[in-house]
Amino acid sequence: MSDYVVRPITDPERRSTFDLLLRSLHGDPIPDERWGPMADSWAADGKTGAFHGDDPIGIASSFPTTLTVPGGGRVPMAAVDGVGVRADWTRRGVLTAMMDTQLHDFVNRGYVAAGLHASEAVIYGRFGYGAATSSATFRVSHPARLREGVTAPGHVRLLTTDEAIATIPALYQRIGTSRAGRLARPDRWWPIAFHWHLGKDGGNHRVAVHTGPDGDDGYVEFRTTRQMHRDDPERGALLDVRDLQAAGPEAVAGLWRFLLSVDLVEAVHVRGRPVDEPVSLLLADPRRARTTDIEDELWLRLVDVPGALAARTYGPAEPVVMEVHDRMLPDNRGRYRVGPDGVTRTDEAADLELDVDTLAMLYLGEWQAGPLALAGRITGADDRTLAQVDTLFGTAERPWSGTHF
Numbered sequence: 021m022s023d024y025v026v027r028p029i030t031d032p033e034r035r036s037t038f039d040l041l042l043r044s045l046h047g048d049p050i051p052d053e054r055w056g057p058m059a060d061s062w063a064a065d066g067k068t069g070a071f072h073g074d075d076p077i078g079i080a081s082s083f084p085t086t087l088t089v090p091g092g093g094r095v096p097m098a099a100v101d102g103v104g105v106r107a108d109w110t111r112r113g114v115l116t117a118m119m120d121t122q123l124h125d126f127v128n129r130g131y132v133a134a135g136l137h138a139s140e141a142v143i144y145g146r147f148g149y150g151a152a153t154s155s156a157t158f159r160v161s162h163p164a165r166l167r168e169g170v171t172a173p174g175h176v177r178l179l180t181t182d183e184a185i186a187t188i189p190a191l192y193q194r195i196g197t198s199r200a201g202r203l204a205r206p207d208r209w210w211p212i213a214f215h216w217h218l219g220k221d222g223g224n225h226r227v228a229v230h231t232g233p234d235g236d237d238g239y240v241e242f243r244t245t246r247q248m249h250r251d252d253p254e255r256g257a258l259l260d261v262r263d264l265q266a267a268g269p270e271a272v273a274g275l276w277r278f279l280l281s282v283d284l285v286e287a288v289h290v291r292g293r294p295v296d297e298p299v300s301l302l303l304a305d306p307r308r309a310r311t312t313d314i315e316d317e318l319w320l321r322l323v324d325v326p327g328a329l330a331a332r333t334y335g336p337a338e339p340v341v342m343e344v345h346d347r348m349l350p351d352n353r354g355r356y357r358v359g360p361d362g363v364t365r366t367d368e369a370a371d372l373e374l375d376v377d378t379l380a381m382l383y384l385g386e387w388q389a390g391p392l393a394l395a396g397r398i399t400g401a402d403d404r405t406l407a408q409v410d411t412l413f414g415t416a417e418r419p420w421s422g423t424h425f
């Protein structure tokens with residue numbers, strides 16, 4: 021018998037489990053004056069804890085959101101936003117026990133998917149999560165400007181902090197969720213973001229809104245991370261963008277035009293953007309832009325495989341029969357016939373086999389079947405089947421989540 025229990029946390033255990041999370045990420049426990057603004061965002065609902073007696077030794081937190089899937093449908097998703105095990109309890113199965121409990125809870129709550137951002141890439145595959153989107157970091161060094169011919173007819177205005185808090189959530193909701201991989205940002209997501217970025221705790225971010233022909237259609241949240249020095253005028257500020265959201269390419273271009281127009285800046289650094297964003301193409305001198313990083317972004321777990329497969333659309337190819345393995349949620353196991361006309365369970369022979377984490381890597385269109393087969397993640401498929409899978413699951417735009425949690 022194990023010497024700890026895994027169970028939902030109760031209301032009075034919110035603060036100690038939040039501190040446990042901060043400690044596991046090498047942060048300090050939260051002081052009284054800062055707990056107040058955070059408390060509402062750390063609700064007991066959706067949190068699975070591990071306890072040794074009354075002491076919390078592990079936490080796995082989640083909140084509800086929706087995920088946009090290829091074709092534009094949206095499915096209920098649990099966003100797993102805080103996972104940690106006390107340092108003296110690691111590698112004894114605590115996380116495994118919490119993940120097991122949490123996944124079954126997600127099934128009972130009717131989630132089709134779960135998603136998270138992984139601190140390390142080796143942790144979550146065993147629980148059925150696969151890296152399902154990527155994001156890019158771009159750095160544009162001055163002197164840089166948009167090339168003539170870029171269509172960006174809108175204008176940009178800076179907001180006060182109060183205006184930003186009042187404006188941005190509804191604007192995001194209106195413009196932000198159509199691409200595969202995008203997430204709704206529920207009410208409880210915003211106070212944390214505002215607290216860390218616009219509040220007293222290291223805020224200093226400013227928010228600018230872009231207005232196009234049809235009204236407000238994008239915004240950027242940014243700060244400067246280094247000041248210009250008078251004795252080194254060549255060395256300007258670094259303009260660091262935390263969140264850039266836009267309804268379409270013209271709003272993206274308009275926001276870039278604004279970012280590049282800010283004076284006394286040496287370089288603009290934008291994290292967490294779609295990998296296929298054509299930043300260099302927008303510039304008069306394309307080499308002023310560099311992609312400095314591409315990293316895994318949303319790790320996806322298909323909690324309800326038949327529901328998830330039915331929710332998305334597929335490209336024009338002959339159907340394939342996929343045999344899906346799932347170690348933790350047996351109801352997902354089995355063969356699925358996937359084609360442009362829909363998805364059915366079947367007893368037909370499988371054209372390929374894969375684990376549920378690999379299915380998540382295919383699901384939003386991020387990965388191609390050939391490399392997944394090369395890596396031993398897809399087995400039993402011939403080249404024709406792999407090409408069919410690419411046509412069925414491929415998407416015109418790379419999937420992108422764009423929301424950190």
Ligand SMILES: CC(C)(COP(=O)(O)OP(=O)(O)OC[C@H]1O[C@@H](n2cnc3c(N)ncnc32)[C@H](O)[C@@H]1OP(=O)(O)O)[C@@H](O)C(=O)NCCC(=O)NCCS
Nearest residue numbers: 044103104105110111112113114115116137138139140142
């Ligand atoms: C990551 C963390 C939650 C893992 O918790 P844990 O209770 O040690 O995990 P488990 O004991 O259930 O490990 C399950 C398996 O995953 C492996 N594993 C877990 N974390 C790992 C890591 N960081 N690196 C490599 N392997 C890891 C274990 O070795 C074990 O493998 P096995 O089944 O072959 O024995 C914990 O180490 C932690 O709190 N880390 C710091 C905070 C953090 O990174 N949180 C995640 C935020 S996304």
